[in-house]
Amino acid sequence: xxxxxxxxxxxxxxxxxxxxxxxxxxxxxxxxxxxxxxxxxxxxxxxxxxxxxxxxxxxxxxxxxxxxxxxxxxxxxxxxxxxxxxxxxxxxxxxxxxxxxxxxxxxxxxxxxxxxxxxxxxxxxxxxxxxxxxxxxxxxxxxxxxxxxxxxxxxxxxxxxxxxxxxxxxxxxxxxxxxxxxxxxxxxxxxxxxxxxxxxxxxxxxxxxxxxxxxxxxxxxxxxxxxxxxxxxxxxxxxxxxxxxxxxxxxxxxxxxxxxxxxxxxxxxxxxxxxxxxxxxxxxxxxxxxxxxxxxxxxxxxxxxxxxxxxxxxxxx
Amino acid sequence: xxxxxxxxxxxxxxxxxxxxxxxxxxxxxxxxxxxxxxxxxxxxxxxxxxxxxxxxxxxxxxxxxxxxxxxxxxxxxxxxxxxxxxxxxxxxxxxxxxxxxxxxxxxxxxxxxxxxxxxxxxxxxxxxxxxxxxxxxxxxxxxxxxxxxxxxxxxxxxxxxxxxxxxxxxxxxxxxxxxxxxxxxxxxxxxxxxxxxxxxxxxxxxxxxxxxxxxxxxxxxxxxxxxxxxxxxxxxxxxxxxxxxxxxx
Numbered sequence: 001x002x003x004x005x006x007x008x009x010x011x012x013x014x015x016x017x018x019x020x021x022x023x024x025x026x027x028x029x030x031x032x033x034x035x036x037x038x039x040x041x042x043x044x045x046x047x048x049x050x051x052x053x054x055x056x057x058x059x060x061x062x063x064x065x066x067x068x069x070x071x072x073x074x075x076x077x078x079x080x081x082x083x084x085x086x087x088x089x090x091x092x093x094x095x096x097x098x099x100x101x102x103x104x105x106x107x108x109x110x111x112x113x114x115x116x117x118x119x120x121x122x123x124x125x126x127x128x129x130x131x132x133x134x135x136x137x138x139x140x141x142x143x144x145x146x147x148x149x150x151x152x153x154x155x156x157x158x159x160x161x162x163x164x165x166x167x168x169x170x171x172x173x174x175x176x177x178x179x180x181x182x183x184x185x186x187x188x189x190x191x192x193x194x195x196x197x198x199x200x201x202x203x204x205x206x207x208x209x210x211x212x213x214x215x216x217x218x219x220x221x222x223x224x225x226x227x228x229x230x231x232x233x234x235x236x237x238x239x240x241x242x243x244x245x246x247x248x249x250x251x252x253x254x255x256x257x258x259x260x261x262x263x264x265x266x267x268x269x270x271x272x273x274x275x276x277x278x279x280x281x282x283x284x285x286x287x288x289x290x291x292x293x294x295x296x297x298x299x300x301x302x303x304x305x306x307x308x309x310x311x312x313x314x315x316x317x
Numbered sequence: 318x319x320x321x322x323x324x325x326x327x328x329x330x331x332x333x334x335x336x337x338x339x340x341x342x343x344x345x346x347x348x349x350x351x352x353x354x355x356x357x358x359x360x361x362x363x364x365x366x367x368x369x370x371x372x373x374x375x376x377x378x379x380x381x382x383x384x385x386x387x388x389x390x391x392x393x394x395x396x397x398x399x400x401x402x403x404x405x406x407x408x409x410x411x412x413x414x415x416x417x418x419x420x421x422x423x424x425x426x427x428x429x430x431x432x433x434x435x436x437x438x439x440x441x442x443x444x445x446x447x448x449x450x451x452x453x454x455x456x457x458x459x460x461x462x463x464x465x466x467x468x469x470x471x472x473x474x475x476x477x478x479x480x481x482x483x484x485x486x487x488x489x490x491x492x493x494x495x496x497x498x499x500x501x502x503x504x505x506x507x508x509x510x511x512x513x514x515x516x517x518x519x520x521x522x523x524x525x526x527x528x529x530x531x532x533x534x535x536x537x538x539x540x541x542x543x544x545x546x547x548x549x550x551x552x553x554x555x556x557x558x559x560x561x562x563x564x565x566x
Binding site for chain 1 (some may be wrong): 328330331334335336345355357410411413415421434435437438439440441442443444445446447448449450451454455456457458459461471474475476477478479480481482483484485486489494495496529530532533534535536537539540543546547548549551552553555556558559560563565566
């Protein structure tokens with residue numbers, strides 16, 4: 001048995017969730033190889049080779065991989081599929097887009113979004129927005145698996161020296177063209193990996209009012225999240241959405257402000273270590289998962305919260 | 318241009334799921350069922366494209382038990398022209414569903430296939446991409462904006478980093494995000510009219526597709542419950558608790 005993990009990267013650096021996926025993949029089998037598909041990404045190959053859990057890096061470099069297109073990635077991956085018992089990647093928009101295409105062409109029933117490796121063929125995965133956990137056993141000879149990155153610790157990233165093997169490119173699709181990517185640059189911690197997340201919901205009432213959230217986030221060095229309602233209303237952009245169809249976060253501290261707590265939102269944050277809810281509706285379902293609930297008008301509570309934080313001598317970063 | 322839209326019947330998104338005591342699944346008896354929410358967006362988008370004069374026919378297809386027809390009927394009520402119900406009594410994995418849909422695509426020859434990006438029951442997020450693979454068609458997943466061009470689509474996709482735009486040649490598969498549009502409600506006259514629209518029934522077993530499950534569900538259980546929290550009386554108390562009790566700030 002050996003496992004092939006598909007790396008997510010931007011040709012400059014490996015995306016942090018790949019390290020979490022590496023941890024999960026190594027629990028399936030120690031013989032873990034990583035396939036890096038990119039263009040001018042030698043630095044990325046080197047950094048992956050330094051991850052101690054990685055035994056080998058397969059590196060394909062071609063201009064057709066300058067941008068990530070699932071069709072092109074799929075043909076590059078299929079060239080190596082024979083040699084592996086498992087093909088895995090992270091269950092974020094990268095892996096969700098990619099893995100089913102590979103699985104279908106290999107005639108494999110994919111196991112999506114695993115949160116625990118029970119055995120090399122048996123996994124735990126949430127269903128119904130995390131309201132039930134399913135233990136599933138794959139009876140396919142080969143397995144295609146996506147991994148919920150926040151359910152696994154990030155692998156140690158230095159100290160290893162895996163071999164890097166250059167491999168050939170595969171066919172390019174003529175039917176899909178990359179146009180552009182609007183990536184919002186921010187100095188804040190990434191939502192998926194931040195230690196503290198503060199999220200706003202419909203209760204914020206406008207995009208301008210999100211400044212109340214931003215101010216606290218600055219103070220706590222927190223990432224900013226949002227409910228779907230807040231994104232739909234245009235208060236904040238989509239990459240902030242936390243929930244069943246948005247991002248799943250597991251910070252040490254999650255602060256939900258003006259969020260009622262629909263099942264779909266809870267799916268994205270209820271595994272957080274400590275949850276705070278600030279809401280003026282004492283009956284809001286968010287309070288049922290909150291360790292500390294504050295029934296208050298957020299427009300008064302948030303400025304006070306900031307004031308109290310300012311009084312503290314030290315704040316953990 | 319012909320658009321095929323795949324819809325799935327799922328437990329309504331507002332229902333609090335209950336896990337069966339024997340660990341075999343979740344309770345579905347006497348539970349409200351609805352169309353998978355992003356499938357409503359898929360139908361809506363097809364109808365909008367047809368209203369803009371860029372599509373000639375919309376076919377709604379579902380794969381499921383007898384009652385799954387309700388979702389097709391609902392699609393007909395908001396503007397699909399005819400329906401197909403592929404009847405199957407067991408719950409199929411996305412791989413099997415994608416193989417069935419491939420047969421329907423080969424029969425109907427649509428230029429586009431739309432469906433929701435993910436079903437809210439099994440949360441697999443696979444069927445559209447798998448269908449695209451079987452057909453060797455391009456895939457545009459998690460679409461929040463679609464622009465129909467001569468022989469292609471320009472699709473804005475919601476990705477972790479923000480928004481990505483790709484252009485795919487038709488025929489193509491698009492999986493739809495909830496932000497793609499605002500699904501309309503069916504009006505009473507349209508619900509009545511939809512009752513007269515044809516739904517073709519096909520038995521999955523007649524399609525010559527291997528639908529045997531590959532994944533065993535060993536156990537379905539409730540997730541660990543969080544222990545009940547407390548209400549704090551003031552912001553000051555909250556900050557003190559976070560600092561001194563939870564020690565997270």
